[in-house]
Amino acid sequence: MEGITDPVFRRLVSRTGGVAALCSEFLRISVSPVPERICRRHLAVTDAGDDGLRQVRLPTAIQLMAAGCEHVPESAAHAECAGADWIDLNFGCPAPVVFGKCAGSALLALPERMSAIVRAARSGTTLPVTAKIRAGITDERLLEENLLALAEAGAAAVTIHARLRIQGYHQPASWHWIAQGVRVLRAAGYRLPVVGNGGVERADQVAEMRRLTGCDAVMVGRAVLADPFLFRVAAGGPAPDRREAAEWPMRYYEAEAAAHGGSRALAKLKQQLCWYRAGDLFADGEAQRKMLLRARSASEILSWLVAAGVSRPRASCD
Ligand SMILES: Cc1cc2nc3c(=O)[nH]c(=O)nc-3n(C[C@H](O)[C@H](O)[C@H](O)COP(=O)(O)O)c2cc1C
CATH class of the missing domain: 3.20.20.70 (Aldolase class I)
Known part of the structure:
Protein backbone atom coordinates (compact mmCIF):
# COMPACT_ATOMS: atom_id res chain seq x y z
CA MET A 1 0.00 0.00 0.00
CA ALA A 235 -4.27 -20.40 7.73
CA GLY A 236 -5.28 -22.19 10.95
CA GLY A 237 -2.42 -20.94 13.14
CA PRO A 238 -2.69 -19.51 16.64
CA ALA A 239 -3.81 -15.99 17.48
CA PRO A 240 -1.03 -14.00 19.15
CA ASP A 241 -0.96 -13.69 22.90
CA ARG A 242 -0.43 -10.27 24.44
CA ARG A 243 3.33 -10.66 24.61
CA GLU A 244 3.66 -11.62 20.94
CA ALA A 245 1.31 -8.80 19.92
CA ALA A 246 3.42 -6.31 21.88
CA GLU A 247 6.65 -7.66 20.42
CA TRP A 248 5.58 -7.26 16.80
CA PRO A 249 5.79 -3.43 16.65
CA MET A 250 9.10 -3.60 18.52
CA ARG A 251 10.55 -5.98 15.94
CA TYR A 252 9.16 -3.79 13.20
CA TYR A 253 10.86 -0.74 14.70
CA GLU A 254 14.17 -2.59 15.01
CA ALA A 255 14.03 -3.85 11.42
CA GLU A 256 13.16 -0.38 10.10
CA ALA A 257 15.93 1.19 12.17
CA ALA A 258 18.47 -1.33 10.86
CA ALA A 259 17.37 -0.78 7.28
CA HIS A 260 16.66 2.96 7.22
CA GLY A 261 17.73 4.60 10.49
CA GLY A 262 16.00 5.71 13.66
CA SER A 263 13.89 8.64 12.53
CA ARG A 264 12.17 6.79 9.73
CA ALA A 265 11.76 3.80 12.05
CA LEU A 266 10.02 5.99 14.63
CA ALA A 267 7.69 7.40 11.96
CA LYS A 268 6.86 3.90 10.69
CA LEU A 269 6.32 2.63 14.23
CA LYS A 270 3.83 5.42 14.92
CA GLN A 271 2.11 4.80 11.59
CA GLN A 272 1.75 1.15 12.53
CA LEU A 273 0.37 1.99 15.97
CA CYS A 274 -2.33 4.17 14.40
CA TRP A 275 -3.87 0.98 13.00
CA TYR A 276 -2.72 -1.66 15.47
CA ARG A 277 -5.23 -3.79 17.34
CA ALA A 278 -3.50 -7.19 17.65
CA GLY A 279 -3.63 -8.65 21.16
CA ASP A 280 -6.03 -5.94 22.34
CA LEU A 281 -3.12 -3.83 23.56
CA PHE A 282 -5.31 -0.76 23.56
CA ALA A 283 -8.35 -2.47 25.04
CA ASP A 284 -8.42 0.09 27.85
CA GLY A 285 -9.30 2.84 25.44
CA GLU A 286 -7.69 5.08 22.89
CA ALA A 287 -5.95 7.37 25.38
CA GLN A 288 -2.88 5.12 25.53
CA ARG A 289 -2.62 5.01 21.76
CA LYS A 290 -2.85 8.79 21.53
CA MET A 291 -0.18 9.14 24.19
CA LEU A 292 2.18 6.88 22.24
CA LEU A 293 1.56 8.76 19.01
CA ARG A 294 2.70 11.96 20.75
CA ALA A 295 5.93 10.36 22.04
CA ARG A 296 9.11 12.15 21.06
CA SER A 297 11.36 9.12 21.24
CA ALA A 298 11.11 5.48 20.29
CA SER A 299 12.26 4.41 23.75
CA GLU A 300 9.08 5.84 25.31
CA ILE A 301 6.98 3.70 23.00
CA LEU A 302 9.15 0.62 23.30
CA SER A 303 9.08 0.70 27.11
CA TRP A 304 5.30 0.95 27.03
CA LEU A 305 5.16 -2.04 24.67
CA VAL A 306 7.47 -4.09 26.90
CA ALA A 307 5.22 -3.37 29.88
CA ALA A 308 2.05 -4.01 27.85
CA GLY A 309 3.45 -7.37 26.76
CA VAL A 310 3.78 -8.62 30.31
CA SER A 311 0.68 -7.02 31.81
CA ARG A 312 -2.73 -8.56 31.69
CA PRO A 313 -5.58 -6.75 29.98
CA ARG A 314 -7.97 -5.28 32.54
CA ALA A 315 -11.08 -7.43 32.93
CA SER A 316 -14.19 -5.75 31.64
CA CYS A 317 -16.74 -4.89 34.34
CA ASP A 318 -20.11 -5.23 32.70
C1 LIG B 1 -3.16 4.27 1.60
C2 LIG B 1 -3.43 3.15 0.63
C3 LIG B 1 -2.51 2.87 -0.37
C4 LIG B 1 -2.76 1.86 -1.29
N1 LIG B 1 -1.83 1.58 -2.25
C5 LIG B 1 -2.04 0.57 -3.13
C6 LIG B 1 -1.07 0.24 -4.11
O1 LIG B 1 0.00 0.84 -4.20
N2 LIG B 1 -1.37 -0.77 -4.96
C7 LIG B 1 -2.54 -1.48 -4.88
O2 LIG B 1 -2.75 -2.39 -5.66
N3 LIG B 1 -3.46 -1.19 -3.96
C8 LIG B 1 -3.23 -0.19 -3.09
N4 LIG B 1 -4.18 0.09 -2.15
C9 LIG B 1 -5.43 -0.68 -2.12
C10 LIG B 1 -5.32 -1.93 -1.24
O3 LIG B 1 -4.32 -2.78 -1.73
C11 LIG B 1 -6.63 -2.70 -1.25
O4 LIG B 1 -6.93 -3.05 -2.58
C12 LIG B 1 -7.78 -1.88 -0.68
O5 LIG B 1 -7.39 -1.23 0.52
C13 LIG B 1 -8.98 -2.76 -0.42
O6 LIG B 1 -8.64 -3.84 0.38
P1 LIG B 1 -8.90 -3.84 1.97
O7 LIG B 1 -10.36 -3.52 2.16
O8 LIG B 1 -8.48 -5.23 2.39
O9 LIG B 1 -8.01 -2.78 2.55
C14 LIG B 1 -3.96 1.11 -1.22
C15 LIG B 1 -4.87 1.37 -0.19
C16 LIG B 1 -4.62 2.39 0.72
C17 LIG B 1 -5.64 2.65 1.80
Whole structure:
Protein backbone atom coordinates (compact mmCIF):
# COMPACT_ATOMS: atom_id res chain seq x y z
CA MET A 1 0.00 0.00 0.00
CA GLU A 2 1.65 3.12 -1.33
CA GLY A 3 2.87 5.43 1.43
CA ILE A 4 2.24 2.84 4.15
CA THR A 5 3.82 -0.55 3.59
CA ASP A 6 7.41 -1.18 2.57
CA PRO A 7 9.72 -4.17 2.06
CA VAL A 8 10.58 -4.35 5.76
CA PHE A 9 6.90 -4.57 6.67
CA ARG A 10 6.27 -7.20 4.00
CA ARG A 11 9.15 -9.38 5.14
CA LEU A 12 8.09 -9.20 8.75
CA VAL A 13 4.50 -10.10 7.89
CA SER A 14 5.66 -12.97 5.72
CA ARG A 15 7.67 -14.36 8.64
CA THR A 16 4.59 -14.22 10.83
CA GLY A 17 3.08 -16.98 8.68
CA GLY A 18 0.16 -17.86 6.44
CA VAL A 19 1.11 -15.52 3.59
CA ALA A 20 1.31 -16.99 0.08
CA ALA A 21 2.67 -14.05 -1.89
CA LEU A 22 3.47 -10.35 -1.64
CA CYS A 23 3.15 -7.35 -3.90
CA SER A 24 4.99 -4.04 -3.91
CA GLU A 25 3.32 -0.65 -3.81
CA PHE A 26 2.63 0.72 -7.29
CA LEU A 27 5.59 2.13 -9.20
CA ARG A 28 4.36 4.72 -11.62
CA ILE A 29 5.65 4.81 -15.19
CA SER A 30 5.65 8.33 -16.56
CA VAL A 31 8.32 9.90 -18.76
CA SER A 32 10.80 7.02 -18.56
CA PRO A 33 10.88 3.35 -17.59
CA VAL A 34 10.95 2.46 -13.90
CA PRO A 35 14.66 1.84 -13.24
CA GLU A 36 15.92 -1.56 -12.09
CA ARG A 37 17.40 -0.05 -8.93
CA ILE A 38 13.95 1.24 -7.87
CA CYS A 39 12.48 -2.20 -8.41
CA ARG A 40 15.30 -3.69 -6.34
CA ARG A 41 14.57 -1.26 -3.55
CA HIS A 42 10.96 -2.42 -3.42
CA LEU A 43 11.93 -6.07 -3.39
CA ALA A 44 14.70 -6.09 -0.83
CA VAL A 45 15.71 -5.03 2.65
CA THR A 46 19.28 -4.32 3.66
CA ASP A 47 21.32 -7.03 5.33
CA ALA A 48 22.12 -4.86 8.30
CA GLY A 49 20.96 -6.47 11.50
CA ASP A 50 17.50 -7.34 10.31
CA ASP A 51 17.36 -10.56 12.22
CA GLY A 52 17.29 -12.95 9.31
CA LEU A 53 14.46 -11.23 7.46
CA ARG A 54 16.12 -12.13 4.20
CA GLN A 55 15.72 -15.81 4.89
CA VAL A 56 12.06 -15.67 4.04
CA ARG A 57 11.59 -14.94 0.38
CA LEU A 58 8.00 -15.43 -0.65
CA PRO A 59 7.02 -14.84 -4.26
CA THR A 60 6.90 -11.08 -4.66
CA ALA A 61 5.47 -8.97 -7.45
CA ILE A 62 6.46 -5.54 -8.60
CA GLN A 63 3.33 -3.56 -9.31
CA LEU A 64 3.51 -1.11 -12.21
CA MET A 65 1.08 1.64 -13.08
CA ALA A 66 0.90 3.28 -16.50
CA ALA A 67 -1.50 5.37 -18.54
CA GLY A 68 -0.41 3.81 -21.83
CA CYS A 69 2.06 1.34 -23.27
CA GLU A 70 5.07 3.62 -23.44
CA HIS A 71 7.98 2.37 -21.29
CA VAL A 72 5.91 -0.56 -20.03
CA PRO A 73 8.00 -3.34 -21.68
CA GLU A 74 11.27 -1.83 -20.40
CA SER A 75 9.84 -1.35 -16.90
CA ALA A 76 8.67 -4.97 -16.83
CA ALA A 77 12.11 -6.10 -18.00
CA HIS A 78 13.76 -4.06 -15.24
CA ALA A 79 11.44 -5.59 -12.63
CA GLU A 80 12.41 -9.04 -13.89
CA CYS A 81 16.15 -8.24 -13.70
CA ALA A 82 15.64 -6.90 -10.19
CA GLY A 83 14.28 -10.28 -9.10
CA ALA A 84 10.49 -9.89 -9.17
CA ASP A 85 8.55 -13.13 -9.40
CA TRP A 86 5.79 -11.60 -11.45
CA ILE A 87 4.52 -8.22 -12.64
CA ASP A 88 1.22 -6.83 -11.44
CA LEU A 89 -0.51 -3.94 -13.22
CA ASN A 90 -2.54 -1.43 -11.25
CA PHE A 91 -5.91 -0.55 -12.79
CA GLY A 92 -7.59 0.28 -9.50
CA CYS A 93 -6.00 3.29 -7.84
CA PRO A 94 -8.72 5.92 -7.26
CA ALA A 95 -6.46 8.86 -6.28
CA PRO A 96 -7.42 12.01 -8.19
CA VAL A 97 -3.79 12.69 -9.10
CA VAL A 98 -3.57 9.25 -10.74
CA PHE A 99 -7.06 9.29 -12.24
CA GLY A 100 -6.46 12.73 -13.72
CA LYS A 101 -3.47 11.37 -15.63
CA CYS A 102 -5.62 8.55 -17.03
CA ALA A 103 -3.85 5.86 -15.00
CA GLY A 104 -5.03 3.45 -12.29
CA SER A 105 -8.81 3.21 -12.13
CA ALA A 106 -9.27 5.65 -15.05
CA LEU A 107 -8.39 2.73 -17.34
CA LEU A 108 -11.49 0.86 -16.19
CA ALA A 109 -13.29 2.92 -18.84
CA LEU A 110 -10.86 1.77 -21.54
CA PRO A 111 -10.73 -2.04 -21.77
CA GLU A 112 -8.77 -1.97 -25.02
CA ARG A 113 -6.07 0.20 -23.54
CA MET A 114 -5.91 -2.01 -20.46
CA SER A 115 -5.39 -5.08 -22.58
CA ALA A 116 -2.75 -3.24 -24.66
CA ILE A 117 -0.85 -2.44 -21.45
CA VAL A 118 -1.00 -6.10 -20.39
CA ARG A 119 0.34 -7.14 -23.79
CA ALA A 120 3.05 -4.48 -23.60
CA ALA A 121 4.17 -5.75 -20.20
CA ARG A 122 4.20 -9.33 -21.45
CA SER A 123 6.33 -8.34 -24.41
CA GLY A 124 9.07 -7.08 -22.06
CA THR A 125 9.31 -10.02 -19.69
CA THR A 126 9.15 -13.77 -19.42
CA LEU A 127 7.43 -13.43 -16.05
CA PRO A 128 3.67 -13.82 -15.54
CA VAL A 129 1.76 -10.55 -15.76
CA THR A 130 -1.31 -10.05 -13.57
CA ALA A 131 -3.78 -7.20 -13.21
CA LYS A 132 -5.67 -5.59 -10.37
CA ILE A 133 -8.96 -3.84 -11.06
CA ARG A 134 -11.95 -2.38 -9.28
CA ALA A 135 -15.51 -3.27 -10.23
CA GLY A 136 -15.78 -0.01 -12.16
CA ILE A 137 -15.58 3.75 -11.92
CA THR A 138 -19.12 4.89 -11.17
CA ASP A 139 -20.89 1.60 -11.88
CA GLU A 140 -20.01 -2.00 -12.73
CA ARG A 141 -21.24 -1.98 -16.33
CA LEU A 142 -17.79 -2.68 -17.81
CA LEU A 143 -16.70 -5.27 -15.25
CA GLU A 144 -17.27 -8.24 -17.53
CA GLU A 145 -15.77 -6.56 -20.58
CA ASN A 146 -12.71 -5.54 -18.59
CA LEU A 147 -12.16 -9.02 -17.23
CA LEU A 148 -12.49 -10.64 -20.62
CA ALA A 149 -10.13 -8.06 -22.14
CA LEU A 150 -7.53 -8.85 -19.49
CA ALA A 151 -7.91 -12.60 -19.93
CA GLU A 152 -7.75 -12.29 -23.71
CA ALA A 153 -4.54 -10.24 -23.38
CA GLY A 154 -2.95 -13.09 -21.42
CA ALA A 155 -3.16 -11.87 -17.82
CA ALA A 156 -1.99 -14.72 -15.62
CA ALA A 157 -4.37 -13.78 -12.80
CA VAL A 158 -6.69 -10.96 -11.94
CA THR A 159 -7.45 -9.34 -8.60
CA ILE A 160 -10.87 -7.79 -8.20
CA HIS A 161 -11.18 -5.08 -5.54
CA ALA A 162 -14.89 -5.25 -4.87
CA ARG A 163 -15.55 -1.51 -4.81
CA LEU A 164 -16.12 1.15 -7.42
CA ARG A 165 -13.71 4.02 -7.82
CA ILE A 166 -16.27 6.45 -6.42
CA GLN A 167 -16.53 4.30 -3.30
CA GLY A 168 -12.92 4.96 -2.32
CA TYR A 169 -11.90 2.66 0.52
CA HIS A 170 -14.51 3.18 3.17
CA GLN A 171 -17.80 2.04 1.73
CA PRO A 172 -18.61 -1.64 2.24
CA ALA A 173 -17.10 -3.94 -0.37
CA SER A 174 -19.61 -5.82 -2.55
CA TRP A 175 -18.23 -9.32 -2.84
CA HIS A 176 -20.86 -10.33 -5.38
CA TRP A 177 -18.71 -8.50 -7.97
CA ILE A 178 -15.93 -10.98 -7.25
CA ALA A 179 -18.38 -13.87 -7.67
CA GLN A 180 -19.60 -12.31 -10.91
CA GLY A 181 -16.01 -12.04 -12.15
CA VAL A 182 -15.32 -15.71 -11.39
CA ARG A 183 -18.52 -16.75 -13.20
CA VAL A 184 -17.82 -14.64 -16.28
CA LEU A 185 -14.28 -15.88 -16.74
CA ARG A 186 -15.17 -19.54 -16.18
CA ALA A 187 -18.15 -19.31 -18.52
CA ALA A 188 -15.84 -17.94 -21.21
CA GLY A 189 -13.46 -20.87 -20.66
CA TYR A 190 -10.68 -18.94 -18.91
CA ARG A 191 -8.97 -20.68 -15.99
CA LEU A 192 -6.82 -17.82 -14.72
CA PRO A 193 -6.95 -17.47 -10.93
CA VAL A 194 -9.21 -14.76 -9.53
CA VAL A 195 -8.04 -13.05 -6.37
CA GLY A 196 -10.73 -11.43 -4.25
CA ASN A 197 -10.01 -8.20 -2.42
CA GLY A 198 -11.82 -5.63 -0.32
CA GLY A 199 -13.33 -5.48 3.12
CA VAL A 200 -11.61 -8.43 4.79
CA GLU A 201 -11.19 -7.30 8.39
CA ARG A 202 -10.89 -10.57 10.28
CA ALA A 203 -9.07 -13.85 9.69
CA ASP A 204 -12.28 -15.87 9.33
CA GLN A 205 -13.41 -13.62 6.47
CA VAL A 206 -10.64 -15.00 4.26
CA ALA A 207 -12.39 -18.39 4.06
CA GLU A 208 -15.77 -16.65 3.93
CA MET A 209 -14.78 -14.62 0.88
CA ARG A 210 -13.55 -17.76 -0.88
CA ARG A 211 -16.71 -19.65 -0.03
CA LEU A 212 -19.11 -16.89 -1.03
CA THR A 213 -17.38 -15.84 -4.24
CA GLY A 214 -15.51 -18.93 -5.50
CA CYS A 215 -12.32 -16.88 -5.81
CA ASP A 216 -9.01 -18.73 -5.81
CA ALA A 217 -7.14 -16.53 -3.36
CA VAL A 218 -7.68 -13.50 -1.15
CA MET A 219 -5.69 -10.30 -1.00
CA VAL A 220 -5.82 -8.37 2.26
CA GLY A 221 -4.95 -4.70 2.47
CA ARG A 222 -5.53 -2.52 5.49
CA ALA A 223 -6.50 -5.22 7.97
CA VAL A 224 -2.96 -6.51 8.07
CA LEU A 225 -1.81 -3.15 9.37
CA ALA A 226 -4.19 -3.62 12.27
CA ASP A 227 -3.34 -7.28 12.73
CA PRO A 228 -0.20 -8.67 11.09
CA PHE A 229 -1.14 -12.11 12.44
CA LEU A 230 -4.32 -12.23 10.34
CA PHE A 231 -2.79 -14.46 7.66
CA ARG A 232 -1.41 -16.91 10.21
CA VAL A 233 -4.78 -17.22 11.93
CA ALA A 234 -6.58 -17.49 8.57
CA ALA A 235 -4.27 -20.40 7.73
CA GLY A 236 -5.28 -22.19 10.95
CA GLY A 237 -2.42 -20.94 13.14
CA PRO A 238 -2.69 -19.51 16.64
CA ALA A 239 -3.81 -15.99 17.48
CA PRO A 240 -1.03 -14.00 19.15
CA ASP A 241 -0.96 -13.69 22.90
CA ARG A 242 -0.43 -10.27 24.44
CA ARG A 243 3.33 -10.66 24.61
CA GLU A 244 3.66 -11.62 20.94
CA ALA A 245 1.31 -8.80 19.92
CA ALA A 246 3.42 -6.31 21.88
CA GLU A 247 6.65 -7.66 20.42
CA TRP A 248 5.58 -7.26 16.80
CA PRO A 249 5.79 -3.43 16.65
CA MET A 250 9.10 -3.60 18.52
CA ARG A 251 10.55 -5.98 15.94
CA TYR A 252 9.16 -3.79 13.20
CA TYR A 253 10.86 -0.74 14.70
CA GLU A 254 14.17 -2.59 15.01
CA ALA A 255 14.03 -3.85 11.42
CA GLU A 256 13.16 -0.38 10.10
CA ALA A 257 15.93 1.19 12.17
CA ALA A 258 18.47 -1.33 10.86
CA ALA A 259 17.37 -0.78 7.28
CA HIS A 260 16.66 2.96 7.22
CA GLY A 261 17.73 4.60 10.49
CA GLY A 262 16.00 5.71 13.66
CA SER A 263 13.89 8.64 12.53
CA ARG A 264 12.17 6.79 9.73
CA ALA A 265 11.76 3.80 12.05
CA LEU A 266 10.02 5.99 14.63
CA ALA A 267 7.69 7.40 11.96
CA LYS A 268 6.86 3.90 10.69
CA LEU A 269 6.32 2.63 14.23
CA LYS A 270 3.83 5.42 14.92
CA GLN A 271 2.11 4.80 11.59
CA GLN A 272 1.75 1.15 12.53
CA LEU A 273 0.37 1.99 15.97
CA CYS A 274 -2.33 4.17 14.40
CA TRP A 275 -3.87 0.98 13.00
CA TYR A 276 -2.72 -1.66 15.47
CA ARG A 277 -5.23 -3.79 17.34
CA ALA A 278 -3.50 -7.19 17.65
CA GLY A 279 -3.63 -8.65 21.16
CA ASP A 280 -6.03 -5.94 22.34
CA LEU A 281 -3.12 -3.83 23.56
CA PHE A 282 -5.31 -0.76 23.56
CA ALA A 283 -8.35 -2.47 25.04
CA ASP A 284 -8.42 0.09 27.85
CA GLY A 285 -9.30 2.84 25.44
CA GLU A 286 -7.69 5.08 22.89
CA ALA A 287 -5.95 7.37 25.38
CA GLN A 288 -2.88 5.12 25.53
CA ARG A 289 -2.62 5.01 21.76
CA LYS A 290 -2.85 8.79 21.53
CA MET A 291 -0.18 9.14 24.19
CA LEU A 292 2.18 6.88 22.24
CA LEU A 293 1.56 8.76 19.01
CA ARG A 294 2.70 11.96 20.75
CA ALA A 295 5.93 10.36 22.04
CA ARG A 296 9.11 12.15 21.06
CA SER A 297 11.36 9.12 21.24
CA ALA A 298 11.11 5.48 20.29
CA SER A 299 12.26 4.41 23.75
CA GLU A 300 9.08 5.84 25.31
CA ILE A 301 6.98 3.70 23.00
CA LEU A 302 9.15 0.62 23.30
CA SER A 303 9.08 0.70 27.11
CA TRP A 304 5.30 0.95 27.03
CA LEU A 305 5.16 -2.04 24.67
CA VAL A 306 7.47 -4.09 26.90
CA ALA A 307 5.22 -3.37 29.88
CA ALA A 308 2.05 -4.01 27.85
CA GLY A 309 3.45 -7.37 26.76
CA VAL A 310 3.78 -8.62 30.31
CA SER A 311 0.68 -7.02 31.81
CA ARG A 312 -2.73 -8.56 31.69
CA PRO A 313 -5.58 -6.75 29.98
CA ARG A 314 -7.97 -5.28 32.54
CA ALA A 315 -11.08 -7.43 32.93
CA SER A 316 -14.19 -5.75 31.64
CA CYS A 317 -16.74 -4.89 34.34
CA ASP A 318 -20.11 -5.23 32.70
C1 LIG B 1 -3.16 4.27 1.60
C2 LIG B 1 -3.43 3.15 0.63
C3 LIG B 1 -2.51 2.87 -0.37
C4 LIG B 1 -2.76 1.86 -1.29
N1 LIG B 1 -1.83 1.58 -2.25
C5 LIG B 1 -2.04 0.57 -3.13
C6 LIG B 1 -1.07 0.24 -4.11
O1 LIG B 1 0.00 0.84 -4.20
N2 LIG B 1 -1.37 -0.77 -4.96
C7 LIG B 1 -2.54 -1.48 -4.88
O2 LIG B 1 -2.75 -2.39 -5.66
N3 LIG B 1 -3.46 -1.19 -3.96
C8 LIG B 1 -3.23 -0.19 -3.09
N4 LIG B 1 -4.18 0.09 -2.15
C9 LIG B 1 -5.43 -0.68 -2.12
C10 LIG B 1 -5.32 -1.93 -1.24
O3 LIG B 1 -4.32 -2.78 -1.73
C11 LIG B 1 -6.63 -2.70 -1.25
O4 LIG B 1 -6.93 -3.05 -2.58
C12 LIG B 1 -7.78 -1.88 -0.68
O5 LIG B 1 -7.39 -1.23 0.52
C13 LIG B 1 -8.98 -2.76 -0.42
O6 LIG B 1 -8.64 -3.84 0.38
P1 LIG B 1 -8.90 -3.84 1.97
O7 LIG B 1 -10.36 -3.52 2.16
O8 LIG B 1 -8.48 -5.23 2.39
O9 LIG B 1 -8.01 -2.78 2.55
C14 LIG B 1 -3.96 1.11 -1.22
C15 LIG B 1 -4.87 1.37 -0.19
C16 LIG B 1 -4.62 2.39 0.72
C17 LIG B 1 -5.64 2.65 1.80
